[in-house]
Amino acid sequence: MTILGLTGSIGMGKSTVAAMFAAEGVPVFDADAAVHRLQGPGGALIAAIEAAFPGTTGPAGVDRPALAAAVLGDDAAMKRLEAIVHPAVAAERAAFLADHADAPLIVFDIPLLFETGGDAAVDRVAVVSAAPDVQRARTLARPGMTPAKFDAILARQLPDATKRARAHVVIATDVPFDSTREAVRRVIACMAARPGG
Template structure:
C-alpha cells in the first residue's frame, strides 16, 4: 500500500482534487470531515471540548463559531484544542487504514500536513496549488471570510512555494478542470508504476 498525503493552503482546490482521487477509485481519508464527525452531535470529543472551552457546545455538538472565537488568535488555546482533536483524528485514521488495507493507494487529505509533521507519516506528498490571485478570490467568495481572516489563516500555514518544493507532486487547479483531472490520473499511474516522484 502506498500512502499519499494530499495538502494545500486554503482556497487552493484541495477538496476538488480529493474528489477526483475518489472518482478514480482511490480511498481518501478526509481529516476535516473526521473532525466534523468527532465534533458533531454525539461526537466523542464534544465533552472534552466543552470542559476545555465552556459554552462552545450544544445539542448539535460543537458550535464552530463559538469555538473559533474561543481559540482564534490564541496560540495556547489552539494547542489545548489540538491536544483534544489530534489523538481522536489519529484513531479515526487508523480505523480507515484498517478498513482499506487491500487498496494499492490510499490518500490522507490533511490541510496542515507539513505544519503538523504529517508528511513524515506518508510515502509521497501531493500539493494542490493555484495562483495567489485565484486563491484569494476563492476564499473571499466564501461566507464569513474577510481579508483579515484569510491573512490570519495563511500566517498559520507554510507558504505555497515552500509546500511545492517539499512535494513529490504538484497539481494545479487554476487551469481547465480536465487538466487537473489528468494530473490526478498521472499521479496515480506514476505511483502504481513504482516511479512516484
C-alpha cells in the first residue's frame, strides 16, 4: 500500500482534486470531513470544545464562526483547540486505514499536512497549487470570508512555494479541469506502478 498525503493551502482546489482521486476509485480520508463529524450535532468533541471555549457550541454542534473568532490570531488558543481535535482525527484516520488495508493506494486529504508534521506518516506528498491571484479570488468568493480572515488563515499555513518544494508531486488547478484530472490519473498510475511510493 502507498499512502499519499494530499495537501494545499486554502483556495488551491484541494477538495476538487481529492474528489478526482475518489472518482478514480482511490479511498480518500478527508480530515476536514472528520473534523466536521466530530464537531457536528452530537459530535464526540463538542463537550471538550465547549469546556475550552465557552459559548462556541450549541444544538447544531460547533458554531464555526464563533470558534474561529476565539482562536484565529491567538496561538495559545489554537494550540488548545489542536490538542482536542488532532488526536481524535488521528484515531479516525487509523480506523479508515484499517478499513482499507487491501487498497494499493490511499489518499490522506490533510490541509495542514506539513504544519502538523503529518508528512512523516505518509509515503509521498502531493501538493495542490494555483497562482496567488486565483487562490485569493476563490477564497474570497466563499460565504463569510473576508480579506482579514483570509490573511489570518494564510499566516498559519506554510507558503505555497515551500509546500511545492517539499512535495513529491505538484498538481496544478489553475489549468483546464481536464488537465488537472489527467495529472491525477498520472499520479495514480505512477503510485500503482511503484508500491510503497
